[in-house]
Amino acid sequence: MAGAAAEAPAAGGGGKKKLILIIVAVLVLVLVGVAALLLMKKKSHAEDGEEAEAPAAHATVKAGTPPTFVPLDPFTVNLADKEVDRYAQIGVTLEVADPKVADQIKAYMPAIRNNVLMVLSHKTSADLLTQEGKEKLAREIRRESVRPMGVELDDEEEDADAPKKKKKKRRAPDSPVTQVLFSTFIVQ
Template sequence: MSAAAAADAAPPAKGGKKKLIIIIVAVLLVVLIGGGAAFFLLKKKPAEGEEGAEGGHAKAEAAEPAPKPRPKHDPKHPPVFVPLDPFTVNLADKETERYAQIGVTLELEDAKTEAELKIYMPAIRNNILMVLSHKTAAQLLTREGKDKLAQSILYASVRPLGYDIEEEEEEEEPAADAPPPKKKKKKKKPPTNLPVVAVHFSNFIVQ
């Protein structure tokens, strides 16, 4: 009787083992499927990130800033500097005798104008001397006065080349009993494409 009972009890044990194996296999399948899905998702995100980076790079390339304007002087065609002999002139001071020793260098945009400028050099020096002789020591000792002098010399140096430029004359303080000054007519602005682009001082002494 005990043997029969044991025989009857054996099949449920085998059935329990089978169920256990099925459960383990199912768990393993779930783990494998979940791991595969996670691996796929992790692999996909970097790919999307790379695509986004490439897209951002493309956008960055499309949104590059406009090129900067070309500098005043082309590096392939550097400016030309023409130093003039130093000027020594008596200034226009009335109370005491003052004079100035000034070295001037003209900056040209290119070498094409240099030959023409040297042809007219006597007239250019005369114009510059006239400008200097009408200045007072007080006008030349300030930074503003030097800037105005440089502009006047620039205009004086291009007049012999055919550029007719009129400057605004500096107004002097009227005396107490003097009549009111007459209104001056507005003068045209000078052209911007002058052959002399700047005036530099190599020496500046006022005594």
């Protein structure tokens, strides 16, 4: 009988160990499940956020799909020439890859027109009459046309004039406006 009594406590201790191992395994599985659920929710929230910020995000465009053009009403502005009163009449069309972005641009049109007018009103006739001046203006209009939608583009011209500094190369944000086209360009 002494042998049977010695086996009973040993069996009870082994049962407690098995119970503890089962509880630990269940807790680990529950924690892994909760972590996976949180990651899935975070991912779905991020996707919802991307849809809400569609101007900054590009929709993939199938090859062969024509771009969408958003014409702006012509701009007529007094130029910043000091010696004589001059004005410019400029027609601008924005090229976008996605028709959804074109609708969003139309929603921001008053702010976009304001930004473009501010850029144009600081130009002189000498700035606008050269090919380089027109190219720089197109870059500035592109930058200012996406700013109301929360997209900040770096001005390549300013970066070229600035002293070279060692800095990390960061990827420039994608612009919903792929190109700025001039439909009319009159300086008088």
